[in-house]
Amino acid sequence: MKETFWQGLRRRLLADEVRLQVRAALQTETDNTFTLGARSASAPPHERPFAERREALQQALEAWRVNPLARRIVELTTQYVVGGGITFACEHPATSRFLHQLWHHPLNQLSLRLPEWCDELTRSGNLFILISTDPAGMSYFRAVPAAQIDEIRTRPNDVDQPLEYQPVPGLDGREVQAWPAYQPLEDGPDAGGRFPAVMRHYAINRPAGCVWGESDLLPLLRWLSRYANWLEDRARLNRYRTAFLYVVRSRFTGEGERLARQQRLNAQPPAPGSILVTDENETWEVIQPRLEADDANTDGLAIKKMIAAGAGLPLHFLAEPESSTRTTAEAAGGPTYRRFEQRQAFFLQVIADLLRIAVQRRALAQGRRPGGGRVDGQAVIRVHGGDLSARDNVALGLAGNHILAVVGQLRDRGLIDDRELLRVVYRFIGETAEVEELLEGGKAALPAGPAGRQRGGFPEGKVDLTSGEPKNGGLE
Incomplete structure (x- = not known):
């Protein structure tokens, strides 16, 4: 049977639509389908996707705010790294005077900011320092939260050479201007003598080939949550184990008399240890919940050991006297002090790097002006930390x-x-x-x-x- 003109037209129009619907129904959804656009095209292959990294930063910050163990772990690192005090020394007189002015400047106050920086480095694994310099060559440092950085753009062939740092978009959805990374060979004032604001990034717990660091709390978040839930369950259980109710049995003439008796007892309940005298018409009973809760100290200690192992701390650092002998406690503190020593050495390098940047910018600002008091941009700056023990x-x-x-x-x-x-x-x-x-x-x-x-x-x-x-x- 020969098809008509209208039948052929309908067949051709419907064939394309049917083909599209079948292809959509048979399409396999993968993880890349759901996370399309979550990973930057320039990001290394081993880098966490943006959504996963941002969620990890938020969870670490929330744990630090509400979980006492998480707060204590971060505080311990800061107390050992910065608590003993950080000092610097420079043999060049003019450079040393400038560094003291920089350190104690009202807009810097580095002695007060260093614990905050160490907390941010431990909590997020990343420390972003924005450096702004006035025409006179005085630099000012501001720490930018890691959650406010959307992307770190680097050279295509080297992830250790950052180019710029892109902040997250504003509330109106507009893209914010990126902060350029500090380039020592290209840094300098413009024609008007103004320095551009530059950013410096420092990271810990960073896998090889990645740009972003990871928080010290990241491996502990799951176990911190489990320990908090376990402790809350034990507290609720112990609370309900001590609860009880009085049941008063008596012969009442009616519902009104029973309600009146109950209201009198509720208004003046018997105090613990008091004596009640009743006749044979009234009996008192006590109902208590029979919760068969075995001793769960072993479970809680096992979870806390997992937290301490992940944080690199002995249990007596977390208010848990695992052993009563002093020798055991001193032996357990050896690896912990070595870890704090490594972190302190890294943090001292961070401070020395920032001070050198400030000195180099001061030297560029002074240029070839006549007069004394010129800093030496190549002066050796030594930064020292306090003793750990x-x-x-x-x-x-x-x-x-x-x-x-x-x-x-x-x-x-x-x-x-x-x-x-x-x-x-x-x-x-x-x-x-x-x-x-x-x-x-x-x-x-x-x-x-x-x-x-x-x-x-x-x-x-x-x-x-x-x-x-x-x-x-x-x-x-």
Whole structure:
């Protein structure tokens, strides 16, 4: 049968529509279908998607705000890294004066901002510092929350060379102007003497090939939530285990008399320990919930151990005396102090890098102006942190005192020279020094008197390695 003109037209029009519907019905939905556009085209392949990274930052911040254990873990890191105080030294006089002005400037107050920066670095794994400089060359530092950075654009062939940092869009949906990354070879004032605001990014817990760091709390969030839920359940259970009700049985003439008796008892309930005297028409009973709740301390301790292991802390740092012996506690603190030492070294490098940027911008602002007080853009800046533990100082002092007695005898017999003596002594006291500079300074120093020629040796009595105070008996 030959089809008519209208039948052929309808067949051709419906065929395309049917083909599109069948293709849509048979299409396989994948993870990329749902997260389309969530990952930047320039992001490394191992980087977290934007939505996942933002959710992790929000969860870490919320845990720090509401969970006492999370707050304490962050505080412990800050107390050991920054709590002892951070100082700097520069041998160039003009540069040293400028650094003191920068450090104590009312718009910087770095002594107050450093704990905040360390908290942000531990909590989010990223520290974004915005550096703005006035025409006189004074720089000002502001920490930008990691959640406000949408994307870090880097060079296509090197993720360690950032180009700019794109903030999240504004409330109206408009894209905000990106902050350029600090480029030391391209940095300088414009024709009007103004410096552009630049940003510096520092990251911890960053996988190789990635741009973003990760929070110290990220592996702990699940276990912090479980421990909080477990503790809340135990508190509710213990509360309801002590609850009880009075049941009064009596013969009433009617519902009105029963309600009147109940209202009187509710108005004046019997106090605990009081005596009730009733007749044979009224009996009292107590109803208590029989909740068979076994001892769950082992479960809670296991969850807390998981949290402590993830944070790199011994349990006694989290108010959980796992062992009552002092030796066990000191042994457990060794890896923890090493972790804090590594974090402190990283944070000191961050501070030194920011100070060098400020000095270089000051030198560029001064240019070739006549007059003194010019800073040196290449001056060496050393940043020092506080001691993590007083026990380290005592142990190093004892080690230096003992080794000085040994190498002093070797020096007297001519077996080693002064350079080797200084090298060994400074190594045992945990300090680094330029031996040649020490020798030159020693030649210019005045000769020591009889009391100054005394060398180290084994101190008499026992010394407490924690406090450094002498005790009776022999050496430990």
